[in-house]
Amino acid sequence: MDSSTKKQLHIAVFPWLAYGHTAPFLQVSQFLAQKGHRIYYVSTPKNISRLPKLPPNLSSDISFIPLSLPQVDGLPPGVESTSELPIHKVPFLKNAYDKLETQLTEFLKSSPQIKLIIHDFAQHWLPHVATQLGISLVYFNILNASSTAFFVPPSEMHAKSRQSPEDFTVVPKWMDYPNNIAFKFHEMAGHKVCEDSTVSDKERVQTVLLNCKIMALRTCYEFEPEALRLLSKSLQKPIVPLGLLPPSLPSVEDKADENWEALKKWLDSKEEKSVFYVALGSEMNLSLESMHELAYGIEKSELPFVWVVRKPSFVQQQSEEDTIPRGLEERVSNRGLVLRDWAPQLKILAHSSIGGFLTHCGWSSVIESLGLGKPLILLPGVIADLGLVARLMQWKKVGLEIERNDRDGSFTSDAVAESIKRVMVDPELRVNADAMKEIFGNIELSNKYLNEFTRALEILN
Structure with a gap:
C-alpha cells in the first residue's frame, strides 16, 4: 500500500494485567503509531502508570484509556496486576478483568472510528462485543510458537484427551518434529491453582482464537520454523510472527544510574x-527452603556473580534478611554482589564480564539474554509457559536446566552449582548463544516482521 494514500487506522490495544503482557503490547503500539496509525491503549490506571514514558514524537498518537478495575470478593483492594498477587489469587484478578466488559463497551461505542482491537488471551467476552460493533479482532499471543503449538491445535480444542497434570508431561502427538516441549508434573500442578474455575484459560484461548481474524506471535521463522509451520498448517487463519521485539539499550530506564556506575566499576x-547474573523476575515466589538451596548453590559454584534478589510484593512471611541464609553475603563478598529490588538488567547483561544468566525463563528475559549472546541457566517458574520455554532453550542448546524433582520441583544446591559451572564453561552453549545475537538482538529483523504485521492490519481493515 502506498504510504501517501494509506488510510490511518484507529486501533484499540487491550492487554492482560501483567507486565510481561503490557510492555510488549506497548512496543507494538509504538511501532504502529510510528507508521501513522492512531492507538488507544486500554488498561487500568496502575498498569498504565508503570509503563515506560512515550517518546515525545509519539505522545499525540497514542492515547491511554484507563478503566477502573471493579472490586470483587477475594481480590485485595488496590491490586491491579499479577505481580501483586500470589498465584492462587490470580483467578480473582481474572474475575475482575472480566467485569471490565461494560466500561470497554461504553468506550468503544463512544469511539466509532475504532474498527480494530489487538487483544490478549483472557477476553473471552470480547468477540460478542466486537461483533455487535462491527470491530475486527487480532489476537496478540505473547507466547512463542512452540508453547502455542503445545496448547492450541484445533483438533484438541474440544477434546478430552488431556485432563490430568500427567497428560501435559509428554510431547503432544501433533508436534510431529523432534522436540522436548512438555511440562514437568510440578509445573502443571502449580499452574492449576491460577486457573479461574468459572472460565478456564483453555476456554478463554479457544474463544479468542476462534473469533480473531489474525493471530500474532512474539517469535520469528529464523528461530522456530517448525512450530510456526505447524501452526500455519493446523489453524484455519493467518499466523503472523511479530518478531522478537528486542529492547534497545538507550531506551532502558535510568532510575538506578547512580548505582550503575559503582556496579559497572565492579x-x-x-x-x-567470568560472571554469571541471577534474576528470577518480579513474580516467581520460591519457598524459603528453595531460596536457601539456590543461595548455597550460587556459593558452591565458586564463580563471580551478580544476584538481584526481589521479594514479590505480596510475600509477607519472611524479612529481606531471611531470604538469603545469614552469613552467606559476608562469605561471598569478595566475589559476588547481592542487589536488592530493581537493577538495570539489560545494562548488566550487555557487560562483557557477564558469561551466563540464571533465569526464571520469562520470554522477555530470555530474549534480552540471547539478544546479547549470553547462555542460560534455566530455573523455570510454574506460571504460564515458563517450563516450556526452559525445554525449548535446552533443545536449542542455548541453555541448561537445573535438575529438579519432577513431582515437587525441589532442587539441591549441588545441582545449582553444577549447572552454573557447566553453562559458564561449555563451549557449545557459548557458541550457540552467541550466534543467537543475529536473531534475538536484530532490530532490523524485528522491524521487518513488524512491517509485515502492519501491512496485514492495513489489508484486513
Whole structure:
C-alpha cells in the first residue's frame, strides 16, 4: 500500500494485567503509531502508570484509556496486576478483568472510528462485543510458537484427551518434529491453582482464537520454523510472527544510574565472561527452603556473580534478611554482589564480564539474554509457559536446566552449582548463544516482521 494514500487506522490495544503482557503490547503500539496509525491503549490506571514514558514524537498518537478495575470478593483492594498477587489469587484478578466488559463497551461505542482491537488471551467476552460493533479482532499471543503449538491445535480444542497434570508431561502427538516441549508434573500442578474455575484459560484461548481474524506471535521463522509451520498448517487463519521485539539499550530506564556506575566499576574489574547474573523476575515466589538451596548453590559454584534478589510484593512471611541464609553475603563478598529490588538488567547483561544468566525463563528475559549472546541457566517458574520455554532453550542448546524433582520441583544446591559451572564453561552453549545475537538482538529483523504485521492490519481493515 502506498504510504501517501494509506488510510490511518484507529486501533484499540487491550492487554492482560501483567507486565510481561503490557510492555510488549506497548512496543507494538509504538511501532504502529510510528507508521501513522492512531492507538488507544486500554488498561487500568496502575498498569498504565508503570509503563515506560512515550517518546515525545509519539505522545499525540497514542492515547491511554484507563478503566477502573471493579472490586470483587477475594481480590485485595488496590491490586491491579499479577505481580501483586500470589498465584492462587490470580483467578480473582481474572474475575475482575472480566467485569471490565461494560466500561470497554461504553468506550468503544463512544469511539466509532475504532474498527480494530489487538487483544490478549483472557477476553473471552470480547468477540460478542466486537461483533455487535462491527470491530475486527487480532489476537496478540505473547507466547512463542512452540508453547502455542503445545496448547492450541484445533483438533484438541474440544477434546478430552488431556485432563490430568500427567497428560501435559509428554510431547503432544501433533508436534510431529523432534522436540522436548512438555511440562514437568510440578509445573502443571502449580499452574492449576491460577486457573479461574468459572472460565478456564483453555476456554478463554479457544474463544479468542476462534473469533480473531489474525493471530500474532512474539517469535520469528529464523528461530522456530517448525512450530510456526505447524501452526500455519493446523489453524484455519493467518499466523503472523511479530518478531522478537528486542529492547534497545538507550531506551532502558535510568532510575538506578547512580548505582550503575559503582556496579559497572565492579564488573569492569572482572575477566570477560567470568560472571554469571541471577534474576528470577518480579513474580516467581520460591519457598524459603528453595531460596536457601539456590543461595548455597550460587556459593558452591565458586564463580563471580551478580544476584538481584526481589521479594514479590505480596510475600509477607519472611524479612529481606531471611531470604538469603545469614552469613552467606559476608562469605561471598569478595566475589559476588547481592542487589536488592530493581537493577538495570539489560545494562548488566550487555557487560562483557557477564558469561551466563540464571533465569526464571520469562520470554522477555530470555530474549534480552540471547539478544546479547549470553547462555542460560534455566530455573523455570510454574506460571504460564515458563517450563516450556526452559525445554525449548535446552533443545536449542542455548541453555541448561537445573535438575529438579519432577513431582515437587525441589532442587539441591549441588545441582545449582553444577549447572552454573557447566553453562559458564561449555563451549557449545557459548557458541550457540552467541550466534543467537543475529536473531534475538536484530532490530532490523524485528522491524521487518513488524512491517509485515502492519501491512496485514492495513489489508484486513
